[in-house]
Amino acid sequence: xxxxxxxKLTSFEQTEILKLDSYLDKHIATVRRQxxxxxxxxxxxxxxxxxxxxxxxxxxxxxxxxxxxxxxxxENYFLTSPTFFRDFKKRYSLQGIDNGYLDRxxxxxxxxxxxxxxxxxxxxxxxYFAKANIKHGATTVDxxxxxxxxxxxxTFKPADYCALDNPIKDYFGLKRESFFIAFSIISSAYKLxxxxxxxxxxxxxxxxENIDNKHLIQHDKVTDLKLLDLVYWTKANLN
Numbered sequence: 001x002x003x004x005x006x007x008k009l010t011s012f013e014q015t016e017i018l019k020l021d022s023y024l025d026k027h028i029a030t031v032r033r034q035x036x037x038x039x040x041x042x043x044x045x046x047x048x049x050x051x052x053x054x055x056x057x058x059x060x061x062x063x064x065x066x067x068x069x070x071x072x073x074x075e076n077y078f079l080t081s082p083t084f085f086r087d088f089k090k091r092y093s094l095q096g097i098d099n100g101y102l103d104r105x106x107x108x109x110x111x112x113x114x115x116x117x118x119x120x121x122x123x124x125x126x127x128y129f130a131k132a133n134i135k136h137g138a139t140t141v142d143x144x145x146x147x148x149x150x151x152x153x154x155t156f157k158p159a160d161y162c163a164l165d166n167p168i169k170d171y172f173g174l175k176r177e178s179f180f181i182a183f184s185i186i187s188s189a190y191k192l193x194x195x196x197x198x199x200x201x202x203x204x205x206x207x208x209e210n211i212d213n214k215h216l217i218q219h220d221k222v223t224d225l226k227l228l229d230l231v232y233w234t235k236a237n238l239n
Contacts, residue, residue, distance in 0.1 A: 024181075024184070024185060024188075027174070027177075027185045027189075028185055028188050028189045028192065029189075030172075030173065031172045031174075031185060031186055031189035032189045032192060032193045034172060034173075035189065035190075035193045035228070036193065036197075038231075038235070039197075039200070039204070039231065040200070041200065044200070044203060044204060044207070045207075047204060047231055048204060048207040048208055048211065049211070050234070051230070051231045051232075051234040051235055052204075052208045052211075052227075052230055052231060052234075053211060054234045054238070055216075055217070055230055055234070056211065056212055056214070056216055056217070062216045064091060065216060065217055065218075067087075067091045069218045069221055071088070071155050072155060072158060072221060073155070073156055073158065075113060075156070078109065078113060078156075079109055079110070079113065082106070083106075084106065084109070085102045085105045085106055086099075086102055088151075088152070089102060089148075092147075092148075092151050094145075094147065094148050094151075096134060096136075096143065097132075097134060097145065097148070098134055098135040100135055101132055101133065101134055101135075105128065108128070112124065112128065112152075113156075115127075116152075116153065116156045116157065117156075119157070119160075121153060121161075124149070124153070125146075125149055125180050128149070129144070129145040129146065129148060129149035130144055130180070131143070131144065132144075132145045144178075144179060146164075146178070146179025146180060146182075146183065147164065147165050147166065147179065149179070149180075149183070150162065150163055150164040150165070150179070150183045151163045151164075151165075153183075154225070154226075154229075158221075158223045158225060158226055159223045159224070159225060160187065160191070160225070161183070161187045161225065162183070162186050162187045162190055162225050162228070162229050163226075163229050164179070164182065164183045164186055164187075165233070165236075165237075167233075167236035167237045168186070168229075168232045168233065168236045169182045169186070170236070171232065171235065171236040172185075172186060172189075174186070187225065190224065190225045190228045191224070191225065193228075194224035194225070194228070201224055201227065204227065205219065205222065205227060208222075208227070
């Protein structure tokens with residue numbers, strides 16, 4: 001039998017992990033407090049009629065929602081579409097990504113899906129997005145494609161992870177954090193806040209559906225994290 005001592009955590013390593021957990025917990029608590037300050041019983045009407053109504057009134061956003069719901073948890077579409085990543089890049093307005101990188105993602109779709117299904121986001125991030133080799137003029141550069149990663153993960157795990165972008169990351173005071181860490185913090189904060197505000201969220205969802213006279217949103221597919229993403233996309237990008 002092999003020596004497994006290298007797999008055991010030392011007391012020092014355990015202490016360091018506890019410190020990291022405490023650090024993340026404090027950030028999660030801060031984000032939750034900010035959500036509670038923004039979304040509460042006294043702000044519901046404004047949240048719905050300003051931040052959510054925008055996605056019904058803005059042509060770009062309302063047309064994007066059709067694409068969003070087409071791809072949402074749609075593994076068959078993901079695997080069979082020959083241009084999935086080119087379309088994904090275009091519809092999410094992801095910049096600075098060359099066709100060679102997109103071709104690599106297309107060729108590795110089965111492995112990418114397997115990592116998503118296994119919730120192995122660490123390997124997914126580091127293997128494909130943390131240091132993506134992107135063509136830049138006559139050379140190539142390593143680029144962190146955290147926003148691309150977050151949006152792809154949300155597409156297949158919309159109840160567990162947010163579709164984070166930089167303005168939302170900055171809004172919650174996480175500008176200096178890595179994208180992966182901010183993505184993890186905000187996703188956790190969204191879920192915990194939602195779990196403690198079920199009635200408020202149900203009220204917001206119902207009001208949102210009531211003002212959607214043209215039925216532009218598939219409201220039965222709107223997860224708590226999607227709803228919060230819609231609110232904070234408007235708040236962080238347009239206010």
